[in-house]
Amino acid sequence: MHLYLHIPFCKQACHYCDFHFSTSLAQKPALVEALRREIEQQQDYLGTRQLETIYFGGGTPSLLTEAELASLFETIHRHFTVAPEAEITLEANPDDLTPAHLRQLRPYVNRLSIGIQSFHEPHLRFMNRAHSALEAQQCVRLAQEAGFHNLTIDLIYGVPAADHAIWERDLETALLLDVPHISSYSLTIEPDTALGRWQKKGRFQGTDDEFAAEEFEMLIRTLGANGYEQYEISNFARPGHEARHNSSYWKRRPYLGIGPSAHSYNGHSRQYNVANNALYIKAINRGELPCTVEMLTPADQVNEYLLTGLRTKWGCQVSELESLSGGTFVREQQAILAEQQRRGWLTRTGDQLLLTPAGKFFADRVAAELFMES
Template sequence: MAGIYLHIPFCKQACFYCDFHFSTSVKRKSEMVDAICKEIALRKREIDDVIETIYFGGGTPSLLSEQELEQILNTIWANFEVNESPEITLEANPDDLTEERIIQLSNSPINRLSIGIQSFFEEELKSMNRVHTATESLNCLSVATGYFENITVDLIYGIPNMSSEKWKQNLQKVFDLGISHISSYALTVESKTALESFIKKGIYPPLDEQLASEHFNILVEETANNGFVHYETSNFGKDGFFSKHNTSYWKGVSYLGIGPSAHSFIGNTRSWNVANNAKYINAIEQGELPSENEVLSEKDQFNEYIMTGLRTIWGVDLQKIKMDFGNAYFDYLKTTSEKFITQGLLEISNCHSEPVEESLNSNVLRTTQKGKFLVDGIASDLFMI
């Protein structure tokens, strides 16, 4: 199996915290769609596997018209072998999801919506410079659940001055609407963003890691109480509603990244397109791929597996470490993980009781509940230098 990610680099306005590649000008949108389709055709021989998942990310893919989405999907079908029922996800902002638009999307091949809610409170939305309102969030979800079974929402926690009670209310609204998947991330300060500048100037309060930790613990507890499986650090899904596309990233499945700034991973090679709309379009029009690539060393592959494995309920398969990387890596991991096991942050477990989509290996290194919030730091300490 394999996947295709499509980066749609347009937004109505810039969120203060965002460091993704996008433009607020849509003057060249039709040219961009043509270039994306041409890149798909140029790269059709890079993946021989059947395409199981297609993901429209960005940016704001819901800015694409019905005809533009159809043009891209038709190009994929013309150039790749696609599964009979692939998971096709469209990221969307609530302000784009009118009832008419939702009905239109429900009649297309798209069968999964990823809706950027972030918060149901007006003050938090304004503080992040989100373009939609709290009312639009509730309205679009109320309509969308009538047409789409597979919906995920994005929520942000750790927002300064957002009380734990308000955070619980955000989660409860999702539960009440019957949503089956949540992706939730701590507000972070990325380099060269407006948020970084505002904090430095004292315009925006500094982030509080303790608050983020409290919100994360509430998130884990409340989702579990409402039937969600915490299957990846930032992702919570009811049984049967895990993101197939994102799960393929964490499990090292090959995927093709199309569009400016998009990354691809095939075999042991990672590549990425130029993060510039004009340069991307101009290169593609000349039949050139505006990308760079690197071949991952054995050490890189080991470190990447540690990072992705520890973030998921599938963990790090110790037998796989021994078979794929050898005894030296196996012994190194066993030694370096001991202090985290002693601290109750990691564990070697023999079974897993949660309902999941496949059986889990019996000799697996995983984060404990206590270690989940600290997983990225733990993983980096286990990297082979």
């Protein structure tokens, strides 16, 4: 099974980010101790203690000290059995990846996810990233020299610009770094972010959908021509380098989420930890799990499978949709399935539903139209 740990600390707030985090590190030691206690409390959640992947997300997990990382792994290994070939990923910011820090990470982590976002200095300043364009390139080379060859970088497209030249140069730079995996997302303006507040006040205007779609098309075309497979809408990998941990989410595998705001899934329910560091620490120290549990209805299971599965190269199995729905999915959604095939957004081959290349631009809409009512 799969383990996720949320490290909710950042040096500064990126203007687009609406994940749970704090820019004050004062609670970091207490929170790491609470993570260790929650691991112990939740060790039987998955029904097995065999781990295939471990993922440190955030926030900025590269802010953990070597001692903090060692203490978390000591707890993990005490309560779980980690497969010898387990994928162990840590999200990192470029400015944290010094040669000394990379040497400290190497015994614990075999995959780095580096939040580069852009190689263009003005775009980094616009997003309020803590690193420079030079650090964005240097950190990848330093990681490779330190022995990290299973690397992924994050890039953001759809950033306001006069044309697509900056995005084109970002892709060219990414290819020169020769990383085996790239995740790329359109800049999304969330209400409770700096960009969202600026937009509400009329101080900022994002790009239109057409501009972002053109850059998405450039992304697919450029990476495809250079040996990357788009195995999920936003994720591109060279053969054998798909993210095993993230793929487990898209394939509806059970996972345990540890930390404030972390989610867990055991096949029939989801639970959501409180998104507040102080409340999380207090509850864990009292021996309580500060989470909300949601039992999933058949419709919930179908809808989640559609939302995640259709985004991948594996698509959705009609037989699985029928099983989850109690045999009603095809009968109830037959007209919509036919309409989406007529539009050229969806194909059905035997038991498999897949988005077409055109359908990838409307993935969430395709899934939403097929949702079943609870």
